[in-house]
Amino acid sequence: MYQTFIGLEVHIHLRTQTKVFCGCRSAFGDTPNTNICPVCMGYPGVLPSLNIEAMRMGMMVARALSCHIPEKTWFERKQYFYPDMTKNYQISQFASPLGQQGYVDIEGKIGSAIISKRVRIRECHLEEDAGKMIHAGAVSRLDYNRAGVSLLEVVTEPDMETGEEAELFIQQFRRMVRYLGVCDGNMEEGSLRADANVSINLPGEGLGKKVEIKNLNSSRFVRLGLAYEISRQGDLMDAGKPIIQETRLWNEARNETLPMRRKENAQDYRYFPEPDLPIFAPDAAFLQSVDSAMVELPLPRIRRIISAYGLGEEQAGLICEEKSLADYFETAVSQAEAAGLAKNDAGIKIANWLLQDVKRILGKEGMDISDIGAFRLHPARMASLAVMTAAGKISGKTAKQVLDAVAAEDKDPAVIVEERGWQLLSDPAQIACAARTVMQTEAAAVTEIQASATTDKRRSALTAYLVGKVLAATGGKADPKIVNSQLEELLREAAK
Amino acid sequence: MEIRDLQETAALAHLLMSEQELREAFPAFEEMLSFFAVMQAADAQSGDADGGMAASSRVVNAGYFRPDAAPPAREDLSEDMLTKAGERDERFITIPNVL
Amino acid sequence: MGYNPDKDFVQYAQAWEEKIQAFIEWRIGEELLPAPVTAAGNIPEEARTQIAGLPFAVKDNIAVRDLPLTCGSKLLEHFRSPYSAAVVRALEAAGGFVLGKTNLDEFGMGSSTDNSALKKTNNPWGIDRVAGGSSGGSAAAVAAGIVPYALGTDTGGSVRQPAAFCGVVGLKPTYGAVSRLGLVAYASSLESAGILADTTERCRAVFACIRGRDPQDETSHETPEAAPALYHAETGRAKKIGVLSPEAIARALAADATGSEALEIAVQASILEDEVRRGFELAQERLAGLGHTLAPVEIPSLKYGVPAYYTIATAEASANLARFDSIRYGARPDWAKNPEELIDKARDAGFGAEVKLRILLGTFVLRSGFQDRYYLRAQRIRAALRRDFESLLGDSGYTDTAKFDALLMPVFPSRAFGRGPSSLSAFAQKAADLYTCCANLAGLPALAFPASVEGGLPVGVQLMGRAWAEGTLLDIAEGYEQAFPFPHPEGFQAFWRQVCTKPL
Known part of the structure; x- marks a missing residue:
């Protein structure tokens, strides 16, 4: 009115x-x-x-x-x-x-x-x-x-x-x-x-x-x-x-x-x-000294990050909330890129980790997200984590644990993974072997999967159950994607 | 020009003046202002040609001013200055409460 | 080598001080160890010998660490400064000693020194006469021979007029030539530290020591390259001197005065006393006799100088004196129920009538609705006056050729006046500033020196110069002094010319 x-x-x-x-x-x-x-x-x-x-x-x-x-x-x-x-x-x-x-x-x-x-x-x-x-x-x-x-x-x-x-x-x-x-x-x-x-x-x-x-x-x-x-x-x-x-x-x-x-x-x-x-x-x-002291301002930076890295609007906004965080993000991504990872892939991984895990870790230390520049988790470490995950050396779940460990122990991710033996098992033959063993001990499940009366939904659930068993058998180290594909193949073979 | 103008002016300047004092000061005040009035005859141009800039100030560039660094070997006069205040309470200077 | 006061000197000084009361506080009789001489070698040797090992006095509105800074006011009666002014430090670094702080008109406002709330200072030439103001204490101390030189401040003539009243040399430098750090501000854009001295040689030396850019005063700066040197070989060169006609000025003032009582008083106040006119004419004859070329000049804007000066000066003063509220320093009233009352009472009790009047005027001319009519108009007149002077003396940037080396004019329409009902009224004293205030409005250097003695009292004359050309003015005055030695009051003894100091 x-x-x-x-x-x-x-x-x-x-x-x-x-x-x-x-x-x-x-x-x-x-x-x-x-x-x-x-x-x-x-x-x-x-x-x-x-x-x-x-x-x-x-x-x-x-x-x-x-x-x-x-x-x-x-x-x-x-x-x-x-x-x-x-x-x-x-x-x-x-x-x-x-x-x-x-x-x-x-x-x-x-x-x-x-x-x-x-x-x-x-x-x-x-x-x-x-x-x-x-x-x-x-x-x-x-x-x-x-x-x-x-x-x-x-x-x-x-x-x-x-x-x-x-x-x-x-x-x-x-x-x-x-x-x-x-x-x-x-x-x-x-x-x-x-x-x-x-x-x-x-x-x-x-x-x-x-x-x-x-x-x-x-x-x-x-x-x-x-x-x-x-x-x-x-x-x-x-x-x-x-x-x-x-x-x-x-x-x-x-x-x-x-x-x-x-x-x-x-x-x-x-x-x-x-x-x-x-x-x-x-x-x-x-006036030149004023101009050289200028930085890319938040709004233009948000827009650029959205288009350059394929992040969503909300995520880009959060990454750009503090200049130190945005700087960190771009440095880490460019380092991951230099190691051969695709820009968008690195961007999405790193953004997710920053906004969830790193934020949580900093919070526990009593630090603010803007203090990230001074933190032990430097961009190079973040980059290497992204590269390792993309290359399948570790699972996404493991990556989060690595983050916590790097922050706690101030070591490089590769060192942590090595020390803890967290590398993913990715050899298909070894995984197939473990899968066969599980299929034998879980014969009842296998039978039910192959029964024609079993619904698709039930079949997925049982398959996931078997995947879980294989992962457990490999101490969580098997690459779940490969477990999945190996199991699928073995089940198909067994059905013949 | 009235005594009231003088009173308002005194208030702005935080000069406490009684009715008596204002009446006594008024003639001298008026005398000066009528003296100032002669400046009207001099008014060569009207309006602020220089946009409010002080005619007597120099124009300088950045190198003229002070760089942002604490001067070396600066003496700390804070205790001396606190002693000079009329009333203090440890590190504070005190006055009767505003409220 | 320290300041080791001779017993004879101490007696001499005390006898004089008994009569003239020039000092607020002094350290006569104390043996003062020399401050370590730290001044860089940029002060010429001939200047250093005029300063090292010698005492000087400082007007009590210029800060000297741990000495009073009363400004002649009840408000600061018991205040001592925690730091020293840049000019004081410069002189101490060259081996000078502060003997004491001299009396002044309260906060520099006045032309007699009788506006001091603390004491009255008398003229060494006649103790029933004022010493002039506002730097009367400094002028009297030099005239009596207690110190060879003293520092003052000149806002509208406050160094030159007391110099003329007491028969000593008085220099107001170019605005910005000398740091104002440590000068209790009255009118920031008009004032400068100034020198009262026994000889022109001394004046030149002290100026050489105190001038220069101070990073803590951003209105100060170095003498430009193109300006005439302060020390050089050709001091005797004949100069072209423009002479102002006081009669023409009085006529110009009278033309505007129709109907206004205040302006009538102003016209009367501008007319030269017979003795002053004689001294002014004699000075002209003598300067011509020394080989200089004199020619009459006119300054059209000069008749607006005093109202413009007082408008700007009081406006700036009203702001500069606002800090005196007794909260951080200064005399606090015994009791106040709230801060408003505290401030009101402190200022009411602390400031004298003349100071209050000027604060009121200054507050008024800045008030919204009145600024155009008074303050802005005064600034325009100021700009016009500066242009008038530059057309005769040359511009401050030294891009053009000057018509004249200096301008000659009186200092003040009368010699040192007496006290009592027949003496000059407060308003008339202000109007009489017309010869001195224009140098402040234009920012130009001006030098007063004793021309003669008439009727038992000294008559001073004034030279105004191009910006940064103090040397030229001193040259002319020095030539005059050599031919016509400066007079002294009865009982004067030249202690300080006998002291021969070797470079430290």
């Missing part, structure tokens, strides 16, 4: 070693007030000095969002008082941010909602973060470790229409910045934060009264907060009541948004160009 307009303001901590305007260490979780200096503490007489790496990372994000990078970009003072602001102005950007007017395509599923949408990016700009204030009874405690940490703010146009779209945007934005290596995307630690704004209106009437929602600490809360707010605004509109343009806080305990007490709306930031920093005109060499 109503049109919904949702925009997001996403802040990310850039993974620079030092803060954006001083040489202090930029890190999360250190002892309070240890990563501070007169500059980030706003002492009398200090001056900011721009960390060029923060600018480079910011422009990488701008590129990834197809933003225009202006000829000249500069900083501005955004003025307001707050105890966590050491200068009571924030060095930010305003008139000419480092990235302007881009877009990003989001594609995927949230719950049952299938989403494919282009979201326009208004701008991205570089700024400094404030310190942290923790309330403790009668006092508030200030920790300035975070003051001055490099922050990139990305502002979208209000192109999203549902909480699901906003949630997907955040998930995919997070994935993208992790791919670029510019941010770890940890919402719990606050290295990725999002504020949402939403308005509703009768169709065709344009944007409505915008409400901003803060304190959305996860992508899920973004969806829930927006859903609540859209519903609240819808109810007001239905009842003919006005919607107040304001900032509200998401309350996760009560599952609702509540108006903020602090009068944020009466802010006049009085922006003016930062006189302590020169204007930056990125030259060709610098």
Whole structure:
């Protein structure tokens, strides 16, 4: 009934070693007030000095969002008082941010909602973060470790229409910045934060009264907060009541948004160009350094992996969830290919193992799938496993056991198979011999198989039973395919 | 220009000023603003020809800025700075609670 | 070789300080061991000998580690800096010693030093007179011979005007020539560390030591290759000097002043005191006599200089002074029920009236709805003023030929004024900045030096130069000094010219 307009303001901590305007260490979780200096503490007489790496990372994000990078970009003072602001102005950007007017395509599923949408990016700009204030009874405690940490703010146009779209945007934005290596995307630690704004209106009437929602600490809360707010605004509109343009806080305990007490709306930031920093005109060499630091982004990579390796959409999406996993996958497959295995064959095997077994193994070790690059199960080992399985040296079931063993003992798959004697028995003569023995001990089954009254279904079941017996007789080492074909042949012969 | 403008301005600047103080400061404030008004005669061009860029700032390239590395042999002034704060609680600086 | 204060000197200095009260805090009588001389060899030898082993004073808005950084304010009355300014470190590395911190108008805002919340400084030429501002303490200490030179800051004339009032040399370098790291910011795009000195030779040496790009100040940079050398053989070459006519300026101001009381006051404030006019004319005669060519020049935008200056300066100041909320440092009120009240009370008690006025003005001219009318307009005037100067002096990139080597103008319409109801009002003092503030708006170097003594008080004149051409200005002043030695107040003794220091 109503049109919904949702925009997001996403802040990310850039993974620079030092803060954006001083040489202090930029890190999360250190002892309070240890990563501070007169500059980030706003002492009398200090001056900011721009960390060029923060600018480079910011422009990488701008590129990834197809933003225009202006000829000249500069900083501005955004003025307001707050105890966590050491200068009571924030060095930010305003008139000419480092990235302007881009877009990003989001594609995927949230719950049952299938989403494919282009979201326009208004701008991205570089700024400094404030310190942290923790309330403790009668006092508030200030920790300035975070003051001055490099922050990139990305502002979208209000192109999203549902909480699901906003949630997907955040998930995919997070994935993208992790791919670029510019941010770890940890919402719990606050290295990725999002504020949402939403308005509703009768169709065709344009944007409505915008409400901003803060304190959305996860992508899920973004969806829930927006859903609540859209519903609240819808109810007001239905009842003919006005919607107040304001900032509200998401309350996760009560599952609702509540108006903020602090009068944020009466802010006049009085922006003016930062006189302590020169204007930056990125030259060709610098832009080249931005471009060479770029990586293949998730969506294009997913599409390429689907077409290059024949994986399904869902599998490809899972493989590309983390860049380190996708890199691992492609390295392992190319190594398997080099050893003679067909690309698609290797791809499917390796993808399956990664998404099931390796994920499980890493989970047990307390590691995240993104840590795979550092894991003992290097791509070369994965490749050799794929080659062995394809060549019939081991069964698919054995392969999974080999994976566990390689992870546990840090040995090559070939060594594990050798030590455990897990090679498949593939000599047809030996298998035939074992099959004959089984046919003799299981004569009753053989007879029933050959009886014409036996149904096909019953016949298959009995054959499988015999295959199982042969496998058992060979200690599980016989290649089941060959067991099958040998048995079939022997049964045919016996029937004559 | 009214006293109310001055009052709003004082609030933005976090300058606590009583009615009395505002009334006393108002003449000097008004005097300066009427002095500033002479700039109207100088207005050679209208609009922001330079797109909001500061006329006095230099334009530089990347090599001018700071590389991302912790400076060697940096002195840790954190304890000294914590001592200079009006109130502290071990490693935190404290103020009366916001709420 | 350390600073080993002679007993005679200590007595001399204490007697003077009793009268002039130039220092907020000093270390007179302490034997100071020399800092290890670490300066690289890029300071010429003749400069080093002017600095090594000698004391200097530092204005109390420039950081010296473990010494006060009061900025003349109650808010920072008990604050001591944990680090030193780049300019201080440069001089210490060349063998200089910080003798003490000098008094100033609060946060650099004023033209008398009487705006200090902590004490009053008196002019060595007459203790009933102000020393000028805002670097009055530094100027007075040099004029009294307590130190051979001192550091100040010049935002709109705050080094040159007290230099003129006290009869010493005052240099405001090209914007960006000297690092601002450690200068408590008043107006970031306008100010520079400056030098108050006993001789032009000393001034040149100190400048050679402190100039240069500082990676921690990204508005600073090295002198371009094309700029004239600071030390060279041809200092005596005759120069082409453009002369501003104060009468023409007063007329231009009056033309705009119809109907506005404030502008009437401004016009009156711009008119030169008779003694200053005599000194200015005498300087012209003498310079012509030394072989320089003088010609009249006009700067059309100059009459808008003061309003543009105060608009930009107060705007930047309102942001620069926002950090003073007493949370991380500075005087905290005894009690506050919440942070809002804490900040309000701290600033109310900590800032003087002039500082509050300028913060209010600066906040106002940046407010949404007013920026166009005030701040943006002032920036445009600034750009026009810079173009006017460059058309006479040449551009800062040295791509064109200059018409003039320097411009000559007064420093301030009056000599050191007295105190009391008849002295210059706060507004008139601001309007009188018209000769000094344009060098700050244009970012150009300007040098004040004593031209003569009239009616018992020194009269200074000012040379403005092309960007990075401090050497040219010093050459002209040095020639003048050699022919017409700089005057000193009664009781002055030149201790520091007798100290002969060998290179360390």
